[in-house]
Amino acid sequence: MPKNLFIVFTFIKSFFKYLFRIPSFDIIYTWFADYHSYFPVMISKFLGKKSIVCAGGYESTYIPEIEMGVYTSATLRKRLRRYCATYSLANCSMILPVDDSLIKNVNTYLYSAEPGKSPLYDGIKNMIPGIMTPMRTVRLGYDADIFxxxxxxxxxxxxxxAGLIMNGYEFRRKGFDVLVECAKKMPDVKFILIGLNDEHYEMLTAMGIKNLELHKKVTYEELIKLYSSAKVFAQLSLFEGMPSTICEAMLCNCIPVGSDVNGIPDIVGDTGIIVKKKDIELIVESISKALELPESYGDRARERIINLFELGKREKELVEIVHGMFE
Incomplete structure (x- = not known):
């Protein structure tokens, strides 16, 4: 079946699935704005029902160099995706971004290594000018008993x-390319990369960097052991919403080093180091400083996540919001 015809068939199938299911619910809650959110929001609006879209990041930006975001019209599929996401955000009852930066943001880190290039202005309000949908930030929550x-x-x-590295774009977005360069410059420090696909695992293995430890997908048990073994967690992403990996690692007493991107600085606070510029020497210096910090910083990192992003706090906010929509 031709790809475009398959897209049409899938869309029609989704329409009838939601048409018969949504009438039995009072409110529709959707993770992310994308293809899958279009019919739930549209049908909910037609039936006079409430709908919530949780914005995680992909619907809040467009970075062509790494194919990040829905706001492109390069192909029929991408035009359709952009339309579905934009419609969902503009017509749902409320948007719940996981970080304030997903509402309106200036990303000064992304192009900081390219002299003369302007920063990226993104966030839903920059991507969809004039959008009137109410927005309220509700942070993600984490279970400190598990992590x-x-x-x-x-x-x-x-x-x-750690990250789910499915392709070269994600490899760059998560800052894994930068960490490989850091490993070359810091031979006395072990660098552990988790979540690689087969292609990148084989590519990095062939490079023979002795202080680079590579992992494909791992279990939660293995992940926690790896976090527990490392003094520092590095989140040098080009773009994020509110990244979970850094929060989970901090719960395992890792000292965080993060790029000055979206929710990362607020996660790290005063428990680690924020890198303002995408510069290898600066990043090496920041990692070196973090490695010399006392382990008490790791204890503080755990306490920060527990105090600010405890799982029950998110649950309480969501219940409050849903009840408020029916008052």
């Missing part, structure tokens, strides 16, 4: 980073 340092695992002079 905690393994007592039997000792912290070592290591830097860990």
């Amino acid at each position: 905690k340092r393994k007592d039997e695992v000792s912290k070592t002079r290591a830097v860990v980073s």
